[in-house]
Amino acid sequence: MSSDLSILVTLNEHYLPQLEVMLTSLHASNPGENVSVWLIHRSLTPEQLARLERRCGLLGFSLHPVTADARLFADAPLTRQYPQEMYYRLLAAQLLPEEMHRVIYLDPDILVINPLRPLWELDLAGNLFAAAAHTGKTELANSVNQVRLGTDHDYFNSGVLLMDLDAGRRWINPEALFDFTRRHARELLFPDQDLLNMLYGSLVLPLDDAVWNYDARNFNNYYLRSGGDCDMDWVFAHTSVLHFCGKAKPWKPGYRRRFGPLYRHYMRLTQLAMPD
Structure with missing residues (x-):
């Protein structure tokens, strides 16, 4: 396994500021790590990519933009509800270089506040993904999603995924993914997350969502x-991904809400490091 952390993000220009904040938090909480940031996109401009490359350079990260091959999506059902970007995380194995074997996908609306290496080194035990389900506080929603999608496992959140590429x-x-989407379009309320659960939920290794x-x-x-154990001190000592x-x-x-000041702290650090 590579000693470097490989991080995957997939987004358009609207979430670039949040991506910069997430990367700032990742750097602060993972000192000494070599981090490769893989970005799958289809519409970012050279200027936007140059800014992001500068940000990564300031953090000591390497940036690897990947423009999604439109030919892969020639037969995909694409609408306003189902944009091309929704498929990127599920098709990361087809879009990223073949020499890559695993990657951690992170949504941009995240703060990383403790090391990611324990997740990076996790034994997937033959599974395709590792992901967390927000079950302990939303049992009703979890049960509703099981009935809605016809699954018998917890409803996994797709915002953090360890992937076996x-x-x-x-x-x-x-x-097959596109055909399934076409046939089940009316059932998909949260399209990419529903597809993860419907098609690959049995191949997901459950993670502790509190961490x-x-x-x-x-x-x-x-x-x-x-x-009462999971207080603020516990979160700052044990939670890796907010x-x-x-x-x-x-x-x-x-x-x-409670963690708003923490997020704004990282926003300020991001702005100070590279003023507009």
């Missing part, structure tokens, strides 16, 4: 379900 090249067929995909909306629920799920986002005016 070799397994993805064996098991994920783009044509690897902490839903920043739900401090009180984590605290209560842990009997995920700002949902419509309310900490970079927007009026955000008043």
